[in-house]
Amino acid sequence: MTRTRSYIDRNLDPDEDYRAAASSKTTSSGGGGGSGGAAMRVIVPLQGIVQGRGGLVLGSVIPCALFYFLRLYLKRHRSGPSKTPPPSPSSSSDQLTDVSTGVLQRSLSRAYLSPRGSAAPAHVSSRAASVLKDGDSPYFVGLKRFQEDPYDELANPNGIIQLGYAENKLCLDLVREWALANGRHAILGDELSISWLTTYKPFDGLMKLKLVVAEFMSQITEGSASFDPSQLVLTAGSSTAIEMLTFCLSDPGNAFLVPTPYYPGFDGDVKWRSGVEIIPVPCRSADNFSLSINALDRAFYQAKKRGVRVRGIILSNPSNPVGTLLKRETLYDLLDFVSEKNIHLVCNEIFAGSSHGGEEFVSVAEAVKSEDCDRSRVHMVYGLSDDMCLTGFNIGVIYSSNNNVLAASKKLSRFTSISTLTQQLLISMLSDASFVQNFIRVNQKRLQKMYGEFVAGLKKLGIKCTKSTGGFCCWADMSGLIRSYNEKGEMELWGKLLNIGKINVTPGSCCQCIEPGWFRFCFSTLSEDDVPVVMERIRKVSESCKSLG
């Protein structure tokens, strides 16, 4: 939180606002009270000039003007506004200190030695420095640790098991089967030569692919929503789709409301390059972490009071990490809320096709259709990585009815276009209707089975989970195992799970969950044989916790 706040312009500091109000009040009342004073010797600046009739005006204008120019001068001769706070000595980040101070001292001395000597070290922008700093959250640390020492049943049985990355590996065999059956045709499609693929194509995606993606998306919603291919923009991954929407909908210093717990990647997608703030809107376990309009309303007004403009709401449906689906009524309420406040709604539906609890999934595209509301403020993000088990392909989708947003996104897609080779393969794959149908069905069944097994395993250990019906994650309450009921206790447990239990999970604090002790387990990267191993490891950690406690 503090980090977020300081990143925003320092002029937006709410305390300053308060001081400003207070001091202006005192001065004006003071001035009013003393104005009756008799004429006597007065020491005022610029006495010579301000005497006489023009005095009142000149006496105020001249100091003000001088002051104004002084500030202008200072502003122009000051180094660029540094948006990052100075590195604190307690900061564990080596990279950060390297950026700001470490290099400076070292290079300065070296410059004298060097024959061609340079004045100072090469500058890194302050926004890049803040990106560097952000990478030290447990979410990224865990991912990195896994890469260094990945578990393998045979080759590395003591390695780290990955439960921290929302990826689905349950249906890779189907993808493989399809590829084997279609082979060459998969990439070439009906074309005889590949050379047409290698030349420049529209950056926002081939029209053919947009057609099949739109078809696929409506298939996932079981036909209850239809998607217009001309309103699609294809991007290299859903992260970049969210970033692009953030950029289109808000200016630096603006904010988005995001219900917590939220997907840890949002922080990077929204803040890093767009300079936009995230205002977490806490949801509670007592409500099964469902979204309340009241909480949104409160957060909106608090931001307004701070002078921060809220430009929209970003949320995931099905929720990541909790795995719940938004109810139809909640969606309608949300649409009302965004209309009333004149803000946008960004709905991230990348897990739309991965619901597994038999509950009905309602896409925002469907809700917009049946509701008499302004469609131009509703934007949807989708991706093929998750629902089609194609993480490595990185395909994201923006779906919007706002022509300005579409026009801008199409132009911005030059920064994040997809290889035509991959597009062509996906056209072949998604056009294969029987494969797609079978895939969605089998995938949901397997997710359901795996989820069932995983939750049952946790239950045996006495760990409860929220009931989830979508996505790849299981949101577990491990507050019974933490020593102190706060973030520190949670991080301790996370460290134990990683170092002793050798499993990488995502702690709730990374998802900005306000209740300590919740953890996200992504079960869809596991095979069935892995589940007992994971449970055994958790048991080991939980026993060590209990014996200590």
Added chain:
Amino acid sequence: MRLIVPLQGVVQGRGGLLMGSLIPCTLFYFLQLYLKRHRSPKPPSAPLSPYPSPSPNLSELPRSASRSNLSSRGSISPARISNRVSSIARPNSSLYYVGLDRSLEDPYDRLDNPEGIIQLGLSENTLCLDLIDEWMSENLNSSLSEGDGDEFGLARLATYQPFDGLMELKVAMAGFMSQIVGDRVSFDPSQMVITSGATPAVEMLCFCLADQGNAFLVPTPYYPGFDRDMIWRTGVELIPVHCRSTDNFTPSITALDQAFNQAKKRGIRVRGILICNPSNPVGNILLRETLYSLLDFAREKNIHIISDEIYAGSIHGNEEFVSMAEILGEEDTDKERVHIVYGLSKDLSVSGFRVGCIYSFNENILAASKRLARFCSVSSLTQRLLVSLLSDSRFITRYLETNRRRIREVYDMFVGGLRQLGVKWAEGSAGFYCWVDMSGLIRSYSEKGELELFDKLLNVAKINMTPGSACHCIEPGWFRCCFATLTPEDIPIVMERIRRIADG
């Protein structure tokens, strides 16, 4: 004596001098603060309408206002998009993009549409597509197959891969880049970040090196796309540094120095120089000495150098290309300020595959870029295929040679045609462009005359060339012609069309 001064009561007495100046100043400061906070942030460029309005589209305003009264759930005002994007959402204004759009609507085809627009504006090389095609048809399956005898290794590729590129691809790219510069430098794969094209690579570097409101010096004429890559999302300014035809458009340190000092006077921080070597649009190669003096300049001013070397493998003249990486000494402070952008779109004619890279010596820039690579990652399928393609050293050697030869042939034919027409051009030895001096054909020696000629070429002669003004060239009458999409049969037609304009 009676004085009329503000705050007379307060400022009387001994504290007067101090209080009398402080209080108005404080009030004024808070007034400014108040104004600043209650004003919406300034749009980065001119607003859509003469009157800045919160609505991106004025015409929408009255409609929605009336609708909201009718609608039961109606909203107060139309959905607003951000100020920074409203200029991007507008239709293209640069003639570079106008020409591209027009020629897409009505493309020339010898048989189907002989009266269509001939494209000389798109920087693409289609001269060697047959070689790529041949390779693909032979190796497509085997390059994607898994080691254990499976025909097609899609499943393995489908799982999570590092966003900044597969190590195998980095190794292959590094090898390819070294081969291009004649193995005088060896590129280190660990200093590389793979991106989806050179465009995001340029943007990412700009983002990492400069903050909003900072600037980069760019020798003109420069690639029109830089105005998008460097400015749109990063909020950075490009300061054109003019090069002249008398110097064959090579950047001069004096001009750079002048521009640097002028920017400083305006209170703008210059964070670096952006060069394109071999140059787009001129097609010349920077000499080794020029590179040294650029580096000296950058060191002296403590700024960065971004060197876009995307045409490094497309040399068709006899000059030798020297990479920025080659002239770097052992000194760390030198290395930390040099960043190279490369891509396979041009040299390998695979622009549709969208593969570029950042090559930097600066640890911080590399670390930040690796994190940002999640926004522009390349599909693993494409990466795998390119690993095989680049590792086939026999093919690559043959390809590079053939490509150079074919580019030279078309270039020679093109300038031969120009010579017959009596049109001059700037001597170039790399890339896909001919930088043509058509100042003899323009009616008034000004930008207006140039635009008139552009219009005539596009609408009457039906050829799309990029006018020099789109590349920020200060001398009017220069045009960029990309010849690498032409077949030998097309060239006489192009010349005939230019002749018609010259005669008319």
